[in-house]
Amino acid sequence: MNSMSTDAGLLDQQDSLSSLRSKFSLPEGMIYLDGNSLGPLPKAVKSRVDQVMTEQWGNSLITSWNKHQWINLPQRTGDRIGALIGAAPGQTLCCDSISINLFKVLAVALQLRPGTVVLSTEDNFPTDLYMVQGLRDLFSARSIELKLVAESELTASINNDVAAVLVTHVNFRTGALLDIEQLTAKAHACHAAMIVDLAHSAGALPVALDAWQVDFAVGCTYKYLNAGPGAPAFLYVAKRHLGKAAQPLYGWMGHADAFAFSPSYQPAQDISQYLTGTPSILAMSAVDAALDVFAQTNMQAIRDKSMQLGMVFQSEIARRGLDQYLTLMSPSAPQARGSQISYAHPHAYAICQALIADGVIGDFRAPDYLRLGFTPLYTSFADVFMAVDRLERIMQDEVYLEDKFQRRQKVT
């Protein structure tokens, strides 16, 4: 215990991000390893939402659309998110949910590319697959097939039948990180579009959409961007595709001249075409304010600390022999995974509940994953050591230590 505490203290002393923890309202004594599911409340969000309610909506009412520039909040907030994912201005929009945004970009990809297959992975986040199924059932231009393969077979499965490759950058269960640049090159060689879901990467690690030549991306703001439960999502459309095909959720805010109130839809030629209805200004102001903290650091510094936090956790688990009982389901090299680590255990659900009762918040994912997120903006090395201490104590309960259960095969 003594050497560990020294280690934690030293690591925290050397941590250039440690001061950012004060930007968040975290409950006293809680160790929060679930920022990959819902980020905590940034103090800047609380004060901004209060200000928008009282000073903008309350005092200026309808005139706020111009006076407080509500009207272009989706574009302004979009560009700020764009700066974190390697997107030059004018290509990113904050709006709607990740599912709705995926529907929009998928429909455009199918208009622009000749193939008949949408290729994705078996364990992609289900809503992404569902949106393909929904669009497929409606789509009139040609018949579309959703083809699912294992992550390891993805590259080999891209061929000229493929219209779009749809992947999540970081696997939501295992944390495995895909090589988007390489997949995009293969997709483009086969005339397919590359669509990337950044739910578990935006705000967690460096992303370079423009440089990787990704065609379309979507992502959420309530995980690593800390914008609040169900906060508005974002989408990215590479500049070269803007004005080439219209997303089909024709709403008045995506019209070339919204305030003309013409009965015929004329798509805007810029990223605004991807807007549909009026966005929630309260919710989107929360996104905008949540991004402020990123101005005080950079994605590489966040990534470095995230890998370090994960390595410390992993080596403490090994040092204490807990890896005999908890099967690592994430890639073991920190470079090969996102900002989370998952372990399988037949009693993962019960272990997760015991951890939560002991003030360490992680989460459970079916079938038997204990998933822990390491979020550098507000997690200290001391937190990580304490989390392992408590996990070790829980695991000493003989139910969890018996070696009779069937060990899971590691996937990587």
Place this chain on the structure above:
Amino acid sequence: MNSMSTDAGLLDQQDSLSSLRSKFSLPEGMIYLDGNSLGPLPKAVKSRVDQVMTEQWGNSLITSWNKHQWINLPQRTGDRIGALIGAAPGQTLCCDSISINLFKVLAVALQLRPGTVVLSTEDNFPTDLYMVQGLRDLFSARSIELKLVAESELTASINNDVAAVLVTHVNFRTGALLDIEQLTAKAHACHAAMIVDLAHSAGALPVALDAWQVDFAVGCTYKYLNAGPGAPAFLYVAKRHLGKAAQPLYGWMGHADAFAFSPSYQPAQDISQYLTGTPSILAMSAVDAALDVFAQTNMQAIRDKSMQLGMVFQSEIARRGLDQYLTLMSPSAPQARGSQISYAHPHAYAICQALIADGVIGDFRAPDYLRLGFTPLYTSFADVFMAVDRLERIMQDEVYLEDKFQRRQKVT
């Protein structure tokens, strides 16, 4: 002036809703006649959103999905809206934007009904027409035509080719109120579905969706329901249609077993199927809190006062001879219109700006409409008299009084 003030005082004394004004944060001295565009801030919304941020998100973080029942907020809030529009529980959902919700119900109507025409009105709110155009461009089952007619020709235009009749209950420009019950009967006689947009009626006047046998409805919460700029919208699906066809924006929250994370979409058989992605809990909590004020009155009392406010305005305009210059574009009988009155004038835009500068907030709608909303929850009779006083003073500017401009034809 003296007799008018007496009138206003007397009317305000007799007003059973006058105490509800204290439930809103209205800027001192402002006369707000634009609640038909954006309702003002209810005090209950401010405190609820603060509580959701600090106590729920801030303190309970991810556990709030169960602990604070975030998970069924769309259904709970939906049912509370349902109570205001004549919908029994289990048929109304708070989610997404009005445009997105219209896309969902339109797609279901086209699956359930054999016709090839979506019939609507030439001056329906444009986003409603755009969503039909977007769906038409995607729809694979058969080719769909959007047919637009004048409001006066609507009933006569419903025939067996029509799959769905799509109307806005209250016209956004003129305020003209359609007879939904009669239109629904005609639609059903022709095997067509009735879809009603309640943007300008929910919270403004009694609506009886179940009794009128409407099939589908959508509406917004930021006008007469006062839930804030761009607040989440709602949708209604008559119980008899639930489980019969799936809306195509297949998101994980509309899955029959969302947390099984199965790769195949299985539509929920109840109203939950109309959910798509994760909703904004901050924004939806604002909707929920904004509904509280309606528990203290009823829609008939609101309607009665709204008609009275409009009549007072109208008769004061006439008494002062201003109706020589301002052409009433709304039906003149209060029973035949919603909660707004529109006047045409060649200088409507300038008059509107002058009114705003003088503390009376109305709005302008193309081409030449001055639109004034009379919202009973926070508008007093004194407000109405003061608004006419100020409008009269502005109209005395000779530019507005010259009789050389082309008078508009009245539409009813």
